[in-house]
Amino acid sequence: MSRITITPRFVLDYTVGRYHGQVEVVTKDIGATIGTEILDENGVRICSYKPGTRYSDRAEEIAEEHLRKALELWFRRPLKSVEAMEPKEAVAFCLRVIVADEQPWNPDEEEADPWL
Template identity: 70%
Template sequence: MSRIRITPRFVLDYNVGRHHGQVEVVTKDIGATIGTEILSENGGRICSYKPGTRYASTAEEIAEEHLREALEMFVGGSLVHAPGLPVGEAVAVALRHATAGEQKWTPGEEDSW
C-alpha cells in the first residue's frame, strides 16, 4: 500500500521588468513554531528558516515581505550580483540576503526544544 502525503504550498508570483517568476512557500508545523521553506520555480530550495510564528498564514505573509525586500534590493541595485546571472537566480541570491536575519532551519532534521 502506498503512503499518501499532502504538502500545502503557497505560490508568490513576481514581475521584474519584463521577467515574470514565482517562488513557492512551504510551511510545516515543527512544534513550537512554523518552519518555512522558499523554493524556486524548479523546486530547488532557496532558503529555509523559522520565522517565529505559530501560524502558517503569518509565515506566508512574512515570506511575502522577504520577497518584496529581495526584489527591492535587486531592482534598487543595493545587491551586487554577477553580470549575466539570470534574473531568477539573482532574485534567489537577494532572497537569501533578505532572510539572513531569520533563525535557520533545515527541513527533515529533528528539532530539539
C-alpha cells in the same frame, strides 16, 4: 500500504521590469513554530527558516514580505555580484540575503514520523 503526504503550498508570482517569475512557499508545523521553505519554480530550495510564528498564514505573509524586500534589493542592484547573475539566480541570492537574520531551519534534519 503506501505513505500519503499532503503538503500545503502557497505560490507567489512576481514581476520586476520585464522579468516574471514565481516562488513557492511551503510551511510545516514543527512544534512551537512554523518552518518555512521558499522554493524556486523548479522545486529547488532557495532558503528555509523559522519565522517565529505559530500560524502558517502569517508565515506566508512574512515570506511575501521577504520576497518583496529581495526584489527591491535586486531591482536597485546595490550588490555588484548580482549584476552578472541571471534574473532567477539574482532573486534567489537577494532572498537569501534578506532571510539571513531569520532563525535557520533545515527540513532535511527533521526526524521521521515514528508512527509511520
